[in-house]
Amino acid sequence: MTHPPPDDEMNVRHHEKMRKHKAARDKIMATKTGKKGLIIVNTGTGKGKTSAALGMVFRHIGHGWPVAVVQFIKSATWDTGEAKLLRKLPELATLHIMGEGFTWETQDRTRDIAAAEAAWLRAKELILDDRHRLVLLDELNIVLRYDYLPLADVVAFLRDEKPADKHVIVTGRNAHGDLIEIADLVTDMTLVKHPFRQGIKAQKGIEF
Known part of the structure; x- marks a missing residue:
């Protein structure tokens, strides 16, 4: 029967x-x-794409660097929750909520296209300005997919x-290969388990 080495020997090996x-x-x-400056893409079927991006947004804010979210x-x-918090930080956060909801809610392609075009125009202005150090384009992958x-x-x-x-x-499922190609950092969120499949609805503080 072998015995583990004494603690001091283990410590020496570890050191x-x-x-x-x-x-x-x-x-x-x-x-x-x-x-x-990085182009970062969060995509995949798993939860956490926007949540991870917001982590970087709030990290920037913590350093005192202005950010924008479209x-x-x-x-x-x-x-x-993120909108509530960002609106409390106008000196550091610019927020533009420019969507019309999920496409199956609007059921109007013309309206969805118009909203996407307006959001992209604003996004380009924010990216080109001298103020914001980071710009989050939340769910841009979705409008590109459609x-x-x-x-x-x-x-x-x-x-x-x-x-x-x-x-x-840039966040959202189904990131296009052309966008992935120009990106510096790409993360694919993999779905393993999700409470929705157990009949649990989206909850405050977790999904929104």
Whole structure:
């Protein structure tokens, strides 16, 4: 029967292992010197795309950096926690809720296209301005999927006209491959379990 090594021996082994790990990490980190405004895409079937993006929004606010949020699908009638909080921070947060709700609610493609075009026009202004360090384009992937906006125009703008130091986050399911290609950071949220499938409705503080 083998016995575990004494605590002091385990501590020595652990210390040596962590010393080597730190040396390797320091070597890698020394090569990471670049800095730029990122195009970030949160997509996938799992929950958390907008929630993760809002984490970056509030992280910026915590550093005192102005941010802007354009919501392409959510309606101004929706009672979301993020909207309540962002409206309390006008000096640091610009919020534009420009959607008409889900497409199955409006049932009017012309109206949905008009809302998407207005939101994209405002989004471009916010991306090009000198004030906001980060701009969140919430659910832009959805309007692109339904061809409410020309994909090529959106991709070209983000690739060629976005200021070099501006961060832009795009959320929504089914991100197009062309958008993924120009992005610097892409996260695919994978659905494993969801309470909706158990008959549990969306709840304040979790979904909105």
